[in-house]
Amino acid sequence: MSRALRVCLIFHSTRSDNLGVGALTVSEIALLRKLGRQIGREIAITVLDWKDARAPYVSGDDLTLIEVDGAFLKSPKGLFATVKASDLVIDVGGGDSFADIYGAKRLIRMFWMKFAAHLAGTPLVVAPQTIGPFSKRWSKWLARISLNRSALVAARDERSGEALRALGYRGEVVAASDLALRLPYQPPEMAQGGAPRVGINVSGLLMAGGYQGGNDFGMSLDYPALIARLIAWFQGQGAEVHLVPHVIVPSGPMVIEDDLRACEALAKTHGVICAPAFDSPGAAKSYIAGLDFFTGARMHACIAAFSSGVPVVPMAYSRKFAGLFGTLGYTRTVDCTNTNEDGVFAAVTEGYLMRDTLAGEMKESLAKGLERLGAYDAALLAQLESIRG
Structure with a gap:
């Protein structure tokens, strides 16, 4: 029997105070579980999580949550060991954080986590997100290097696709949409009549x-x-x-x-x-x-x-x-x-x-958005199927 595929999620969060970031994470995990069933493989998901105080809003025996702090990022037994032990790393960039408009500190941490995967030799998937803007020479240079080393790059809008080309990305861009379009929810019972x-x-x-x-x-x-x-x-x-x-x-x-x-x-x-x-x-x-x-x-x-x-x-x-x-x-x-x-x-x-x-x-x-997400599903499925062992 094949062992479980080990997938590490970075710049996702199961307990962010920003429910938008959480929506991306819940949707990504739901997709991985669906694709695992499709290929008949168990997927063990590790989320390198933010340290917000709220309780995680997703759970399961297939999930491991690790709090990220400075010590974890620097320790050889922390970030690097985790991505090295993974078969695949998926980075959703918090939805729109892969840019230099939010300050150097956040972006440097993002680059460090990406390059840890590159140095470990673990394929990195750039999940559908906003790419850019990048206005600084150093950030453009690092972004170009990381993107061209990534196994799969998906953009959630056409402007991000254009930004990828402007950065010098040479690979195929998966034209997708926002993962949260498929966020599970409970449709309410609609009351009849009354004020809008x-x-x-x-x-x-x-x-x-x-x-x-x-x-x-x-x-x-x-x-x-x-x-x-x-x-x-x-x-x-x-x-x-x-x-x-x-x-x-x-x-x-x-x-x-x-x-x-x-x-x-x-x-x-x-x-x-x-x-x-x-x-x-x-x-x-x-x-x-x-x-x-x-x-x-x-x-x-x-x-x-x-x-x-x-x-x-x-x-x-x-x-x-x-x-x-x-x-x-x-x-x-x-x-x-x-x-x-x-x-x-x-x-x-x-x-x-x-x-x-x-x-x-x-x-x-x-309908168009869901169709575009299907392109990401297919590309991610191909990545999972390529993992042996």
């Missing part, structure tokens, strides 16, 4: 003006004022407004990213519903699936709506939104970095009034 249920994902980070509080993301509008204006408008339409957090940080240095506190404060001020502190990405998606319309600034909150059939107008603060949704032919994203408050307000409210039309557009686009 509108969900607004409020980004605590954007409410604070970014990490430094100085409009770090280059928004071309007053985000708190826009959110208040949208809440008031939906109330005027007779809608039942739900404020939905998707990054939930109970405490610690990254509490500025917390959506829940922002939602709770706005709910109290405006007399609307605040969704609960979800304990898993699937719980968040199940809640969002029970709404009639959705808008928000967290991309994976919007993906949860999009992939569960809820008409959505994403409010983008980076190119990853238009890259992902635009690649699928869904053009309802509005860019908050180059559109003023009136323009964003008009796009969101028009989307609500045309939500039946949006639902039809989404159905076609989702």
Whole structure:
């Protein structure tokens, strides 16, 4: 009987406060389990996990979770030994962290973990994610070397495919989409009649003006004022407004990213519903699936709506939104970095009034996204089948 295939996941997380990263991880693990059944091989999955305090939202006898810290990364018995003992390493890059816009420290750690796999001789799979942007000579150079040494490179949007070519990647690019399109969830029992249920994902980070509080993301509008204006408008339409957090940080240095506190404060001020502190990405998606319309600034909150059939107008603060949704032919994203408050307000409210039309557009686009994910499935399956022993 063949031994279990040993697959190590890096830059995934089973307990991230950012449920978007969690959605990618849960979806990746579900895919590996499916492919293992397909080829008749057990897959032992090791996740090099982040040290968030919450309980893991995925479990199983096939899973081993290892907390990553500085000592683990440096120890010969830590990172290097783990990837050396693996048959395959899969890196999802936290969805969009493979870029130099988030600072050198994060990117250097990412390069170190990638090159540990290269040095160990273990094939590295770059799972569907946003690639770039890279603006610095050193980061472009290291990215090019790592990508060209990788066994498989998948991009979740056309812009990332273009970025790969610009970097000098010489291999075949697997044109995929976001893994979270297939995030499992529990479809809610839909109540008949009553007021339309509108969900607004409020980004605590954007409410604070970014990490430094100085409009770090280059928004071309007053985000708190826009959110208040949208809440008031939906109330005027007779809608039942739900404020939905998707990054939930109970405490610690990254509490500025917390959506829940922002939602709770706005709910109290405006007399609307605040969704609960979800304990898993699937719980968040199940809640969002029970709404009639959705808008928000967290991309994976919007993906949860999009992939569960809820008409959505994403409010983008980076190119990853238009890259992902635009690649699928869904053009309802509005860019908050180059559109003023009136323009964003008009796009969101028009989307609500045309939500039946949006639902039809989404159905076609989702089918395209799932078809593109099939290309990643096939490529990853080929990698697994190539592993002997």
